[in-house]
Each structure stands twice: as C-alpha cells, then as structure tokens.
Amino acid sequence: MRWLVTGAGGMLGRDLTRLLRAVPGAHVHAFTRTELDVCDAAAVAETVRAVLPDVVVNCAAWTDVDGAEQDEARAMAINGTAVAGLALASTRVGARLLQLSTDYVFDGAARTPYGEDAPTRPLNVYGRAKLVGERAALGDGHYVVRTEWLFGAHGRSFARTMATLAAEGRAVRVVDDQVGQPTWTVDLAERLILLGTGQAPPGVYHATNAGRTSWYGYARQIYELAGADPGLVEPVSTAAFPRPALRPAYSVLGHDAGRPLPPMRDWRAALSAAWPHLLSGWGGVVSQTVGVGRQ
Ligand SMILES: NC(=O)c1ccc[n+]([C@@H]2O[C@H](COP(=O)([O-])OP(=O)(O)OC[C@H]3O[C@@H](n4cnc5c(N)ncnc54)[C@H](OP(=O)(O)O)[C@@H]3O)[C@@H](O)[C@H]2O)c1
Structure with missing residues (x-):
C-alpha cells in the first residue's frame, strides 16, 4: 500500500511517518x-501522479492560531485552498485523502460533545480556513479527521512547554475555563492508519483521546508526571489572558462515526505513555504565563 504524507516535518507528520514505516x-x-509546498497545486498534482498513492494524509497546515488573525490570506491558502488541490489530485489517481481538521470549527457554546454532524461556527480565522479545507475534502468524497490539543515528541506544544516549566520548578498561570481533549499524536496516527486501510466510509471523523479537562487540569497532570508541585499551577480565566484569536470554551468531540473502530484511550493514559518521548527533546520557549498559542 502506498502512502503519501504532506507536512511530514510537523508534530503529527513526523510520528505518522515513523509509524507508517513500521x-x-x-x-x-x-x-x-x-x-x-501544498499551496503549489502543480507540484501537488505532479507529485501525486508520480507516487500514485492509495492514501494521502495531509498533515500540512499553518497552525499559528493567533498569527492567522493577522494574515487571513495565508491561513486560507495553506489550510483552506490548498486542500482543494490535494483532493482533486487524490481523486484523479483513485487515492483516499485524509484531511486533518480541528475542534476550532465549532464555537464552543455547546455543553454536550459535538457530533461529527453538529453545525460548525468557527470563532477565528484558523477555524474558518480549516472549515474551507474540510469542505474541499468532503466535496470530493474524501475523509476529514478532526482532532485537538495535540501533544507529541516533536515541535512546540503546550505539553512540552509545561514539561519544561515543571522541570524548572517554575510557577505558571493557566486558563481553567476552556475544556478539551488532549490527544497524543501517536494515538492519532494509529487512528489515521486505521482510516486509511479500513472500510470506514468517507466523511467526518473525530479522533481525540477520551476524557476531558481544562488547560489548567492538563498542566497540573504534567506537573505531577514531572514530579513537580502541581500547586505551582494557578488557574486563571480566559478573560485574564487575552489573545488575538478567540478560542472555543468547550471543545469536547463526540465519536459516533468512529464507533466501529476501537475507542481511543483516556488522555491521561496517553500522556503517561507519551511522557518519556515528550522528555526526549525539549521545545525551547516559555513565558511564566502560558496560554494556548498553536493548534
Ligand atoms: N497541534 C494541535 O493541537 C492541532 C489541533 C487540531 C488540529 N490540528 C491539525 O492537525 C494537523 C497537524 O498539526 P501539527 O500539530 O502536526 O502541526 P505542525 O507541527 O505545525 O505541522 C504542520 C506542518 O505543516 C508544514 N507546512 C506549513 N505550510 C506548509 C505548506 N504550504 N506546504 C507544506 N507543508 C506546510 C509545516 O512546516 P513548517 O513548520 O516548516 O512551516 C509543519 O511541518 C494540522 O492539520 C492541524 O491543523 C492540530
């Protein structure tokens, strides 16, 4: 089976590529x-024709959520328009496209998990651009895989930043009024492999680790794993921590479409399993007040 992975240098792309090679x-x-460059439609078409993949997984994205507010055209080009080129090229060679998407297509006003068919209403440019990408993939009969709050061994993430702060024994203020589902890139990659190889029909799938927490609860869990005092993590409200892009307050996704597939484990179990890998390479960075910059 032939796989084509775009954005292979990113947090998810690196883990997916490693797992696929095994x-x-x-x-x-x-x-x-x-x-x-997924924005280069000619290069995309030529590469897909040359590789003749069975499955294309688009892990490429511009994930700087706040940066996207300042440059909607760039966000739209990478996260929206480029997907149309990938979808068309995939269709032409009979490949299945798996397009990664996000909880940020929802407004976070719900209080029960968002189903795959729940109405979308993105609050920010990043979410709007990803929604354009979703529609391009679905319009050509492909797969959309929504995920959120990713952590992994590579690149920058909230989890690695917190792990660094915890290792340094530093105090941190973290928002407590946004709820979501931390998800390990390795577990997500395994889900993508199942969707790429299995019989699940095209459409929207939610792929997150089970359970839910706030960024504050997530940070406390990381401090505990690091052997640091979770009391160093102080809860703050989103209002106390303004960012250029609005974030959904409630980002819990339902998993009805994925029911035939084995359920993904609880986020705490995934975080514990990932822990040695998170520590194997540190992502620089940090300020004492940490919010959620990237997706
Ligand atoms: N991280 C999260 O919490 C999260 C949450 C929800 C959904 N997602 C989605 O999950 C997918 C994977 O995210 P991730 O966390 O792995 O993101 P990531 O670490 O930022 O990786 C994205 C990769 O895409 C590359 N890229 C950017 N523009 C490109 C272009 N024009 N052509 C080709 N590649 C390009 C980036 O390269 P450079 O670094 O060199 O620019 C980077 O290697 C994305 O679709 C993202 O929207 C992520």
Missing part, C-alpha cells in the same frame, strides 16, 4: 514543506 507492506512517501 507497517508491513507500506510504502511511505513523506514530504516536508520544503519538499512539497
């Missing part, structure tokens, strides 16, 4: 941004 019979063609 799958017997999988031929993996992984492209970082410098190797394949």
Whole structure:
C-alpha cells in the first residue's frame, strides 16, 4: 500500500511517518514543506501522479492560531485552498485523502460533545480556513479527521512547554475555563492508519483521546508526571489572558462515526505513555504565563 504524507516535518507528520514505516507492506512517501509546498497545486498534482498513492494524509497546515488573525490570506491558502488541490489530485489517481481538521470549527457554546454532524461556527480565522479545507475534502468524497490539543515528541506544544516549566520548578498561570481533549499524536496516527486501510466510509471523523479537562487540569497532570508541585499551577480565566484569536470554551468531540473502530484511550493514559518521548527533546520557549498559542 502506498502512502503519501504532506507536512511530514510537523508534530503529527513526523510520528505518522515513523509509524507508517513500521507497517508491513507500506510504502511511505513523506514530504516536508520544503519538499512539497501544498499551496503549489502543480507540484501537488505532479507529485501525486508520480507516487500514485492509495492514501494521502495531509498533515500540512499553518497552525499559528493567533498569527492567522493577522494574515487571513495565508491561513486560507495553506489550510483552506490548498486542500482543494490535494483532493482533486487524490481523486484523479483513485487515492483516499485524509484531511486533518480541528475542534476550532465549532464555537464552543455547546455543553454536550459535538457530533461529527453538529453545525460548525468557527470563532477565528484558523477555524474558518480549516472549515474551507474540510469542505474541499468532503466535496470530493474524501475523509476529514478532526482532532485537538495535540501533544507529541516533536515541535512546540503546550505539553512540552509545561514539561519544561515543571522541570524548572517554575510557577505558571493557566486558563481553567476552556475544556478539551488532549490527544497524543501517536494515538492519532494509529487512528489515521486505521482510516486509511479500513472500510470506514468517507466523511467526518473525530479522533481525540477520551476524557476531558481544562488547560489548567492538563498542566497540573504534567506537573505531577514531572514530579513537580502541581500547586505551582494557578488557574486563571480566559478573560485574564487575552489573545488575538478567540478560542472555543468547550471543545469536547463526540465519536459516533468512529464507533466501529476501537475507542481511543483516556488522555491521561496517553500522556503517561507519551511522557518519556515528550522528555526526549525539549521545545525551547516559555513565558511564566502560558496560554494556548498553536493548534
Ligand atoms: N497541534 C494541535 O493541537 C492541532 C489541533 C487540531 C488540529 N490540528 C491539525 O492537525 C494537523 C497537524 O498539526 P501539527 O500539530 O502536526 O502541526 P505542525 O507541527 O505545525 O505541522 C504542520 C506542518 O505543516 C508544514 N507546512 C506549513 N505550510 C506548509 C505548506 N504550504 N506546504 C507544506 N507543508 C506546510 C509545516 O512546516 P513548517 O513548520 O516548516 O512551516 C509543519 O511541518 C494540522 O492539520 C492541524 O491543523 C492540530
């Protein structure tokens, strides 16, 4: 089976590529941004024609949620318009496209989990652009896989930033009024492999670890794993921590479409399993007040 992965240098792309390379019979063609710019429709079409993949996984995205507020055109080009080119190129060779998307397509006003078919209403530019990408993929009969609050061994993430702060024994203020589902890139990658190889029909799938917490609860869990005092984590409200992009307050996704697949484990179990890998490479960065910059 032939796989084509875009955005292969990113947090998810790196783990997915590594896992795919261990799958017997999988031929993996992984492209970082410098190797394949998904906004270059001609290059996308040519690469897809040359590789002739069975499955294309688009892990490429501009994930700077606050930055996207300042540059809607760029966000739309990478997260929205480019998906149309990938979808068309995939359709032409009979490949299945798995397009990654986000909880940020929802407004967070719900108080029960968002189903795959719940009405979308993004609050920010990033979410609007990802929704354009979703529609391009679905319009061509492909797959949309929504996830959220990713952590992994590579790149910058809330989890790695918190782990760094915890290791330094630093106090931190973290928002407590946004609820979501921390999700390990490895568990998500396994879900993508199942969707790429299995019989699940095209459409929208939610792929997050189970359970839910606030950013504050998530940070406390990381401090505990690090052996640091969770009391160093102080809860603050979103209002006390203004950011350029609005975030949904409630980002819990339902998983009805994925029911035939094995359920994904609880986020705490995933975080514990990921822990040695999170620590294997530190993501620089930090300020004493930490919110949620990227998706
Ligand atoms: N991280 C999260 O919490 C989260 C939450 C919900 C959904 N998602 C979605 O999950 C997917 C994977 O996210 P991630 O966390 O792995 O993001 P990431 O670490 O930021 O990786 C994205 C990758 O895409 C690359 N890229 C940017 N522009 C590109 C272009 N024009 N052509 C090709 N590649 C390009 C980036 O390269 P450079 O770094 O060189 O720019 C980067 O390697 C994305 O679709 C994202 O929207 C992520």
